[in-house]
Every structure is written in structure tokens, then in C-alpha cells.
Amino acid sequence: MHQRNLIEKSLEAILFKSRWLLAPFYLGLVLSLVLLLGAFIAELIHFMPQLLDLTNIDPEQVILAVLSLIDLSLAGNLVVIVIFSGYENFVSRINTENAEDRPSWMGTLDFSGLKMKLIGSIVAISAISLLRAFMQLNEEGAVMDERKIYWMLILHLTFVGSGLLFAVMDYIGNRAEKPKEH
Numbered sequence: 001m002h003q004r005n006l007i008e009k010s011l012e013a014i015l016f017k018s019r020w021l022l023a024p025f026y027l028g029l030v031l032s033l034v035l036l037l038g039a040f041i042a043e044l045i046h047f048m049p050q051l052l053d054l055t056n057i058d059p060e061q062v063i064l065a066v067l068s069l070i071d072l073s074l075a076g077n078l079v080v081i082v083i084f085s086g087y088e089n090f091v092s093r094i095n096t097e098n099a100e101d102r103p104s105w106m107g108t109l110d111f112s113g114l115k116m117k118l119i120g121s122i123v124a125i126s127a128i129s130l131l132r133a134f135m136q137l138n139e140e141g142a143v144m145d146e147r148k149i150y151w152m153l154i155l156h157l158t159f160v161g162s163g164l165l166f167a168v169m170d171y172i173g174n175r176a177e178k179p180k181e182h
Contacts, residue, residue, distance in 0.1 A: 019091050026087045033079045040072040064135055071128045078121040085109040085117075112170050119163040126156040 047065035051057070084106050088094055096102045109117070130152050137144055 022086070022091050026083050026091070029079050029083045033076060033083075036072055036076045036079065040069060040076070043068050043072065060135055060138055064132055067128050067132045067135070071125055071132075074121055074125050074128070078118065078125075081109070081114065081117050081121070085114045089114070112173075115166055116163075116170065119159065119166055123156070123159045123163050126152075126159050130156050 043065070047061075047068075050061060051065070084094065084103070088107055089109075089111055093107065096106075105113075133149060133152055136142055
């Protein structure tokens with residue numbers, strides 16, 4: 001009995017400490033955040049000359065530029081959410097020593113909440129991409145790739161449907177966990 005207890009405790013200690021193997025994944029996501037920042041700056045620099053030429057400004061081009069920046073910003077927000085909540089849920093608490101600018105959701109977002117934020121961000125990114133594709137159809141000489149638009153729409157609706165199903169599953173799961181009051 002004593003031998004089994006020692007083996008069991010050792011195995012559990014190894015399993016518990018193995019969560020630290022996830023830390024490099026979150027560091028990799030920090031690097032992907034740097035890449036997104038680079039893409040954001042490149043997009044901003046690319047559109048800056050057009051925005052500074054007020055005599056020849058095309059409102060649709062401005063909207064497309066802003067949509068691209070919003071798209072990158074949402075992707076960055078998504079990465080930060082995954083980094084913080086994933087690390088705190090699966091590796092260790094982040095000690096911010098009660099910093100006043102600590103996000104209010106940090107430390108309170110469980111796996112279910114993370115899943116809903118992820119799917120919500122993916123739906124928003126998909127919607128922006130679809131809107132950008134539709135707006136580009138108004139450009140001179142634009143050729144409509146019906147097949148591409150069709151698949152973008154199908155993909156977007158799939159994301160929306162997945163989000164709704166996740167929400168329904170969470171709702172049902174939460175109701176099942178609550179004891180019924182008589």
C-alpha cells in the first residue's frame with residue numbers, strides 16, 4: 001500500500017508539473033502578436049499616402065483601410081485573450097500585484113468564457129473579411145469571384161452557427177449544473 005501511494009504521488013506530481021510545457025506555446029503567441037503588430041504598421045504605412053492626399057481621397061478606400069486595421073486589431077485582441085486566459089487557466093496565475101490596469105476579465109474567464117470570446121472574435125473577423133470582399137466589388141475593374149464569395153459566406157455562416165451551438169451547449173450545461181429548487 002505504501003509503495004502504491006508513493007508511485008501515485010510521484011505520477012501526480014509529474015502530471016501537475018507537466019502543465020509548464022504549455023508555457024512555450026504562450027511565448028510563441030506573444031511572438032505572433034509582434035507579427036500582427038508588424039502587419040498593422042505595414043498596413044498603416046501602406047494607406048498613409050492615400051489618406052494624406054485629401055484632394056483625391058476615396059471614401060471606400062478609407063473604409064477598406066480601416067476595416068483592415070480593425071481586422072488586425074481584433075486578431076491581436078484574440079491572441080491576448082488566449083495568452084492571458086489560457087496561461088491562467090492551464091499553467092499558473094499571473095501575478096500583477098493588483099495593477100490598476102489589469103483587465104477586469106483576467107483571472108475570471110474560464111474555459112467556457114474563453115471559448116465564447118474566441119468564437120465571437122472569429123465571427124467578427126469573418127464578418128469584416130466578408131464586408132471587405134463586398135466593398136472591393138465596387139472598385140473599378142473589379143471582377144466578382146462568385147465561388148470565393150460563396151465560400152466566404154458559407155464559412156461565415158458556419159462560424160455563426162458554431163457560436164450559436166456553443167452558446168446553447170453552455171446554456172444547457174449551466175442549467176444542468178444548477179440544482180433544481182423546489
